[in-house]
Amino acid sequence: MFSDRFDQLVQALRILPSVGPKSAQRMALHLIMKNREGAIGLAHALNEATTYIHECSVCHSLTENEICDICLSHERDDQILCVVESPADVMAIEQSGSFRGKYHVLGGHLSPLDGIGPEEIGIPYLVQRLNEGKVAEVILATNATVEGQATAHYLVEATKHLPVQMTRIAQGVPQGGELEYVDSHTLSQAVHNRMRMK
Amino acid sequence: MFSDRFDQLVQALRILPSVGPKSAQRMALHLIMKNREGAIGLAHALNEATTYIHECSVCHSLTENEICDICLSHERDDQILCVVESPADVMAIEQSGSFRGKYHVLGGHLSPLDGIGPEEIGIPYLVQRLNEGKVAEVILATNATVEGQATAHYLVEATKHLPVQMTRIAQGVPQGGELEYVDSHTLSQAVHNRMRMK
Missing domain, CATH: 3.40.1360.10 (Dna Topoisomerase Vi A Subunit; Chain: A, domain 2)
Structure with a gap:
């Protein structure tokens, strides 16, 4: 539709998780029609992130440095x-x-x-x-x-x-969970791992 | 989280329609962890599209040329x-x-x-x-x-x-629409604009 570069943008947007063909089209139109500056900023952010972000050599989380902030922290x-x-x-x-x-x-x-x-x-x-x-x-x-x-x-x-x-880490009923909607495996775990209150 | 460039990528992704903070985080992680090549491709597609796509001088739709394919078509x-x-x-x-x-x-x-x-x-x-x-x-x-x-x-x-x-263009009940779920304004339009069948 419209032009090759438009179709290429739609295709490129489809690599994003849970973005199907319709959403990708909507996103492409939104960027081209309403937020070109944002689109250019996004391209820049993508290039920067893919160039500078890599694994922390200690914990294997993500960082821009040799070792991430959490590994380096004395606190x-x-x-x-x-x-x-x-x-x-x-x-x-x-x-x-x-x-x-x-x-x-x-x-x-x-x-x-x-x-x-x-x-x-x-x-x-x-x-x-x-x-x-x-x-x-x-x-x-x-x-x-x-x-x-x-x-x-x-x-x-x-x-x-x-x-x-x-x-x-503990397994059981999630916060705010109503028992009737919790799956039976989780519920049986929660009963099994019950904690003494008194 | 992780690094400044990661946060900048999350922010940049939030300009996409219906992408909130959680989705933007998920997208950024997906791109950095699982599809860097796709991320670089997306950056390229964004730059190309914002540079070359503009309004057709005749119909004001989108094109990469002076006049769009539809306006030029003899068919x-x-x-x-x-x-x-x-x-x-x-x-x-x-x-x-x-x-x-x-x-x-x-x-x-x-x-x-x-x-x-x-x-x-x-x-x-x-x-x-x-x-x-x-x-x-x-x-x-x-x-x-x-x-x-x-x-x-x-x-x-x-x-x-x-x-x-x-x-x-006609207004009425959409294809596959069940009357009980169609809003009353649409229904009243559909009755008003009824078409003779015999």
């Missing part, structure tokens, strides 16, 4: 390490404001059928980090999916020989 | 002119495959309270186009909103002196 507890699957999870936990330790990003989960074993998600490197002896507790914050659970269990096994406490 | 009927509010409407009608004439894009609708009068949406230029005498029928395809209707009515008045037939 965060070196003794607690939170293990997550991806930088998105670091972001989610940071935004919850519930954690003041450091992170370790695996970059995925174990998935033998896809050929993703312990090496592929850098478990030997994590074990090596724990071997340095600074960390007293590892919080396993992999996803509550089958693969995330399996990865957490594997990590417990792989660190058996180390004097490090391993904990798993 | 399309010069005698029927479809008047729409925006290039998005040209796209919608083209995709419906229901029209083989030419277009005229107003670039908006009358909105006196916002200071948008006939000059601002180029009605004198449209009247001039009709004055050339080529066009036999104008299909008024402005939106079925209050402003779109007012603009259509204004155009009928403004072209009273010209020997041009003015028609309005």
